[in-house]
Amino acid sequence: MRYLPHxxxxxxxMLAKTGHASLDDLFETIPDALKTKGPLNIPxxxxxxDLDAYMEALASANIACKNYKCFIGAGSYxxxxxxxxxxxxxxxxxxxxxxxxQPEVSQGTLQGIYEFQTMITELLGMDIATASHYDCGTxxxxxALIALRKNKNANKIAVSSLVHPSHRxxxxxxxxxxxxxxxxxxxxxxxxxxxxxxxxxxxxxxVAIQSPNFxxxxxxxxxxxxxxxxxxxxxxxxxxxxxxxxxLKNPGSCGADLVAGEGxxxxxxxxxxxxxxxxxxxxxxxxxTLPGRLIGRTxxxxxxxxxxxxxxxxxxxxKRGKASSNICSNNGLNxxxxxxxxxxxxxxxxxxxxxxxxxxxxxLKEVLGKAGFESVFDAPFFxxxxxxxxxGFSQKRADLIRSHCIFAxxxxxxxxxxxxxxxxxxxxxxxxxxxxxxxxxxxx
Amino acid sequence: MNKQPGTKGLIFNEPQLWEKSREGRCAVSIxxxxxxxxxxxxxxxxDAPELPQLYELDVVRHYTRLSQWNFGVDSGxxxxxxxxxxxxxxxxxxxxxxxxxASAHPLAGEEFSQGALxxxxxxEQALGEITxxxxxxxxxxAGAHGELAGxxxxxxxxxKKGKQxxxxxxxxxxxxxxxxxxxxxxxxxxxxxxxxxGILEPEAVAAIMDEDTAGIMITNPNTLGLFEENIKEIxxxxxxxxxxxxxxxxNMNAIMGIVKPGDLGIDVLHLNLHKTxxxxxxxxxPGCGTxxxxxxxxxFLPVPRIEKNRTGKQLDTYKFVTDCPDTIGRMHTFYGHFGxxxxxxxxxxxxxxxxxxxxxxxxxxxxxxxxxxxxxxxNLPYDRPCMHECVFNDKFQQEHHxxxxxxxxxxxxxxxxxxxxxxxxxxxxxxxxxxxxxxxKENxxxxxxxxxxxxxxxxxxxxxxxxxxxxxxxxRLDEVAAARKPCLRG
Numbered sequence: 001m002r003y004l005p006h007x008x009x010x011x012x013x014m015l016a017k018t019g020h021a022s023l024d025d026l027f028e029t030i031p032d033a034l035k036t037k038g039p040l041n042i043p044x045x046x047x048x049x050d051l052d053a054y055m056e057a058l059a060s061a062n063i064a065c066k067n068y069k070c071f072i073g074a075g076s077y078x079x080x081x082x083x084x085x086x087x088x089x090x091x092x093x094x095x096x097x098x099x100x101x102q103p104e105v106s107q108g109t110l111q112g113i114y115e116f117q118t119m120i121t122e123l124l125g126m127d128i129a130t131a132s133h134y135d136c137g138t139x140x141x142x143x144a145l146i147a148l149r150k151n152k153n154a155n156k157i158a159v160s161s162l163v164h165p166s167h168r169x170x171x172x173x174x175x176x177x178x179x180x181x182x183x184x185x186x187x188x189x190x191x192x193x194x195x196x197x198x199x200x201x202x203x204x205x206x207v208a209i210q211s212p213n214f215x216x217x218x219x220x221x222x223x224x225x226x227x228x229x230x231x232x233x234x235x236x237x238x239x240x241x242x243x244x245x246x247x248l249k250n251p252g253s254c255g256a257d258l259v260a261g262e263g264x265x266x267x268x269x270x271x272x273x274x275x276x277x278x279x280x281x282x283x284x285x286x287x288x289t290l291p292g293r294l295i296g297r298t299x300x301x302x303x304x305x306x307x308x309x310x311x312x313x314x315x316x317x318x319k320r321g322k323a324s325s326n327i328c329s330n331n332g333l334n335x336x337x338x339x340x341x342x343x344x345x346x347x348x349x350x351x352x353x354x355x356x357x358x359x360x361x362x363x364l365k366e367v368l369g370k371a372g373f374e375s376v377f378d379a380p381f382f383x384x385x386x387x388x389x390x391x392g393f394s395q396k397r398a399d400l401i402r403s404h405c406i407f408a409x410x411x412x413x414x415x416x417x418x419x420x421x422x423x424x425x426x427x428x429x430x431x432x433x434x435x436x437x438x439x440x441x442x443x444x
Numbered sequence: 445m446n447k448q449p450g451t452k453g454l455i456f457n458e459p460q461l462w463e464k465s466r467e468g469r470c471a472v473s474i475x476x477x478x479x480x481x482x483x484x485x486x487x488x489x490x491d492a493p494e495l496p497q498l499y500e501l502d503v504v505r506h507y508t509r510l511s512q513w514n515f516g517v518d519s520g521x522x523x524x525x526x527x528x529x530x531x532x533x534x535x536x537x538x539x540x541x542x543x544x545x546a547s548a549h550p551l552a553g554e555e556f557s558q559g560a561l562x563x564x565x566x567x568e569q570a571l572g573e574i575t576x577x578x579x580x581x582x583x584x585x586a587g588a589h590g591e592l593a594g595x596x597x598x599x600x601x602x603x604k605k606g607k608q609x610x611x612x613x614x615x616x617x618x619x620x621x622x623x624x625x626x627x628x629x630x631x632x633x634x635x636x637x638x639x640x641x642g643i644l645e646p647e648a649v650a651a652i653m654d655e656d657t658a659g660i661m662i663t664n665p666n667t668l669g670l671f672e673e674n675i676k677e678i679x680x681x682x683x684x685x686x687x688x689x690x691x692x693x694x695n696m697n698a699i700m701g702i703v704k705p706g707d708l709g710i711d712v713l714h715l716n717l718h719k720t721x722x723x724x725x726x727x728x729x730p731g732c733g734t735x736x737x738x739x740x741x742x743x744f745l746p747v748p749r750i751e752k753n754r755t756g757k758q759l760d761t762y763k764f765v766t767d768c769p770d771t772i773g774r775m776h777t778f779y780g781h782f783g784x785x786x787x788x789x790x791x792x793x794x795x796x797x798x799x800x801x802x803x804x805x806x807x808x809x810x811x812x813x814x815x816x817x818x819x820x821x822x823n824l825p826y827d828r829p830c831m832h833e834c835v836f837n838d839k840f841q842q843e844h845h846x847x848x849x850x851x852x853x854x855x856x857x858x859x860x861x862x863x864x865x866x867x868x869x870x871x872x873x874x875x876x877x878x879x880x881x882x883x884x885k886e887n888x889x890x891x892x893x894x895x896x897x898x899x900x901x902x903x904x905x906x907x908x909x910x911x912x913x914x915x916x917x918x919x920r921l922d923e924v925a926a927a928r929k930p931c932l933r934g
Contacts, residue, residue: 001794003722003795003803003881003882004803004881004882005882005884005885006806006809006881006885011809014810014812014813014885015809017816018809018813018815018816020812023809026812027671027808029673030673030699034675034703034708035702036701036702036703036707039701039797039798039801040701041797042570042792042796042797043570045794045799046793046794051790051794052535052538054793055790056544058544058562058563059543059544059545060544060559061544061559062544062552062556062557062558063557068547074551075550075778076549076551076778078547082471082472084471086541088503088508091507092517092518092519092724093512093514093518094514094726095516095726095727096519096724096725097514097726098522098524098725098728099728101864102515102852102856103921104913104916104917104918104920104921105513105514105515105856106513106514106515106727107513107917108511109728111458111460111510112507113727113728114932115934118460118934119461119493119496122493128932128933129933131728132728132729134585134730135585135776136777137774137776138589138776138777145628166774166776166777166778167777169774170773170776170777172773173596173746173772173774173775177599178628178629178630179630247484248488248489249487249488250493253490269546269547269783270547270549271546271548272545272548272779273776273777273779274730274776274782275730275782275784276777287932293728294930294932295932296927296931296932297932297934298922298925298926299921299922300918300919300920300921301911301920301921301922302918302919305918310927310930310932316588316619316623316624317619317867320622320623320624321623321633322627323620323624323627325624325628326592326621326624326625327586327589328586328587329586329587329588329716329725329729329731330586330728331730332727332728333726333727333728333730334726343461343495343496343503344498344500345470345471345495346465346469346471346496346498347492347493347494347495348468348469348470348492349471349472350495352474355477355481356475359479359480359481359482363479398555407549407552429474429475433478433479
């Protein structure tokens with residue numbers, strides 16, 4: 001096996017040193033009755049070329065062929081990835097390092113993630129961003145826990161019913177065993193969170209709103225902030241499309257206390273939903289309640305600038321059962337990808353790319369309208385919107401995937417049963433006018 | 445002594461990104477927009493985020509230089525205990541980057557995602573076989589996330605039985621994530637001391653196990669690198685009181701093909717695919733913390749689950765199943781870290797049954813060889829046959845006022861990543877070495893020589909060790925100042 005270096009001579013010499021008669025003897029402390037009899041029942045080893053063929057066959061069984069047209073988002077977005085990003089992230093000094101516990105030989109990871117934290121605070125208008133979380137859903141669940149622990153006389157968290165359905169499920173998974181409860185804020189017929197319903201809620205420790213919401217609509221975060229302030233509860237915002245904040249007013253300027261976001265749009269391949277990138281940011285006031293790693297700037301013994309993991313007293317390896325979270329490994333390499341992406345597109349690029357997403361989505365909605373799809377909500381949107389499809393679309397949609405590799409919208413009925421025949425469409429900067437015209441023609 | 449790998453060499457200073465920024469630069473070519481520009485209402489938009497403005501070579505040089513300040517497995521031996529820093533095969537990266545995997549949208553629909561579903565199903569089956577359990581979930585995103593899934597299942601199980609319990613037993617050798625995961629489910633941790641031999645004694649567990657205790661969390665082999673020889677008896681004690689046994693499989697690299705944790709009486713076991721199954725750690729993740737369970741706990745597994753439809757003569761098909769009334773719920777927005785699963789599956793297929801068993805055997809051989817070779821040089825608190833790692837400390841060096849930390853820092857100058865230090869907590873100033881199977885005898889001999897040379901320096905020139913590292917880009921950093929006046933953004 002090409003990964004295993006030991007020659008028979010090596011083994012003999014090493015066994016002589018350890019005092020074992022055979023390799024089997026190395027396991028003398030394991031009672032015989034507990035040992036596995038016979039070989040593992042897994043496939044025999046493949047050569048590299050056989051592995052290539054096997055994996056390509058599996059990959060090809062997914063319809064993600066080279067020229068497929070993706071008009072779906074819902075938490076995973078098809079954006080252009082500049083070639084320098086995958087090229088640079090394959091530097092094995094980044095990929096094959098552990099968590100930077102030895103800062104003297106980890107300054108690359110440390111400065112890179114420090115810069116990531118900085119750019120995320122800039123993107124979101126927040127004081128502090130952590131070194132990453134698993135995904136938006138798990139980051140949002142951690143934010144809910146922060147709010148619940150902070151407001152000890154309330155055991156409920158109010159979550160908009162327009163927060164990504166999976167994220168709401170994750171929150172429930174995370175908070176239920178501690179005796180906390182999630183209450184959903186209904187939506188209005190305009191496709192927005194019903195703030196009047198929120199106002200009427202009692203006994204809540206915090207409120208979580210996603211904007212743009214799952215239906216693509218931009219929420220009035222300022223209005224939610226006013227209610228949160230009046231109730232003296234934490235205001236949590238989330239988002240699944242980070243490029244929206246190349247254009248939209250950031251959550252910090254809308255008064256968010258905590259922000260959970262998905263960073264997959266920042267140069268990370270969709271990869272069947274993971275690994276993506278959980279973004280988690282907060283105000284300075286909440287610094288010591290934040291989960292996971294933080295990188296800070298400091299000096300070395302010679303007075304030179306350097307970076308270290310810091311505020312570790314919040315974390316499990318120090319605080320154990322009293323830690324702010326159990327998180328250890330995060331999604332560090334994807335945070336580095338996001339940093340590379342943000343450095344590449346820069347201030348000019350992120351604005352223009354965000355604007356093009358919006359332009360394309362407006363155009364797509366328009367041509368779909370001409371093709372017989374009904375506009376459902378009037379609220380402003382970023383790059384996703386809902387339309388009601390004409391009869392027979394469901395079959396046409398499946399045929400379009402098979403015949404043209406075009407993914408035309410996501411059926412909303414499984415998520416919101418009242419939205420039968422409603423589809424969530426997405427247009428990013430990657431779709432061309434031709435692609436959209438073709439789609440409109442095919443679905444007519 | 446052979447020449448050591450550490451040496452001086454030219455590296456580059458590199459400022460923070462924004463110091464290189466110049467108004468008007470951009471490192472991405474943006475296509476001309478083909479459709480009408482439509483502006484959002486100005487009340488909804490803000491200023492463009494103040495990101496750095498760079499051109500392409502700026503970005504390339506920045507990250508190339510940063511990478512050169514890092515130490516990875518590809519740079520040198522990385523014997524970080526309990527972290528299993530083995531070689532990360534490059535073919536795994538090629539497999540994960542295939543268009544059909546990398547571009548797959550998670551909501552494309554089952555019919556159009558059969559390749560991904562089959563891969564996940566087959567990986568679940570293989571991990572079930574390797575660990576000895578009938579069912580596996582791949583959804584947890586990291587080891588600690590897997591622990592949380594496992595303890596959530598404990599919670600759901602006791603809830604279903606009609607009586608919730610309030611405590612969990614955790615040995616003093618456990619990772620910090622264990623008590624932290626237990627707390628997230630509302631369980632108080634009850635510590636149990638390991639015995640004189642460095643392993644758990646059944647009597648100690650029996651003395652505290654009661655019907656208000658949900659179960660026990662055991663790492664086996666434990667973090668001293670020792671196999672928990674009484675595991676079967678301990679599981680029986682816990683089961684007799686209606687409790688469950690959680691297995692922390694972080695150290696599975698010692699026992700693939702040797703022991704199946706499912707045969708020991710363990711009920712739930714997480715694996716770290718980024719340790720045992722060779723996927724890169726990425727400087728902190730992303731990982732994948734799969735969880736194996738016994739039959740009784742299958743109903744509680746997170747959703748969605750994957751099922752295979754046997755269709756007779758036609759090809760098998762695969763589907764997601766969410767209709768599981770007793771499930772703990774969802775742990776991840778989609779299905780977990782699929783990209784990591786592809787890499788791990790590529791590894792398992794490359795190794796085969798014999799390869800995996802050989803890997804564990806040689807990992808244990810390497811660790812025992814280091815233990816025997818260094819036990820006169822460093823103090824070995826538990827001198828027993830070890831599994832994949834061995835734990836020393838600085839007792840012999842204390843008379844020269846040299847600590848584990850000083851030796852760890854000096855190892856950097858010799859070109860080695862230091863072992864895990866000051867963990868496990870049961871050993872004072874621990875120095876925990878896990879060489880893994882992918883280091884050759886020559887590499888290991890060189891490491892042994894380096895440690896011996898450092899022990900000599902501790903006697904003859906302790907000041908040198910206090911100043912170490914001397915060859916790295918920066919020297920020891922002021923962590924106290926970093927925490928006292930946190931500067932977390934530029």
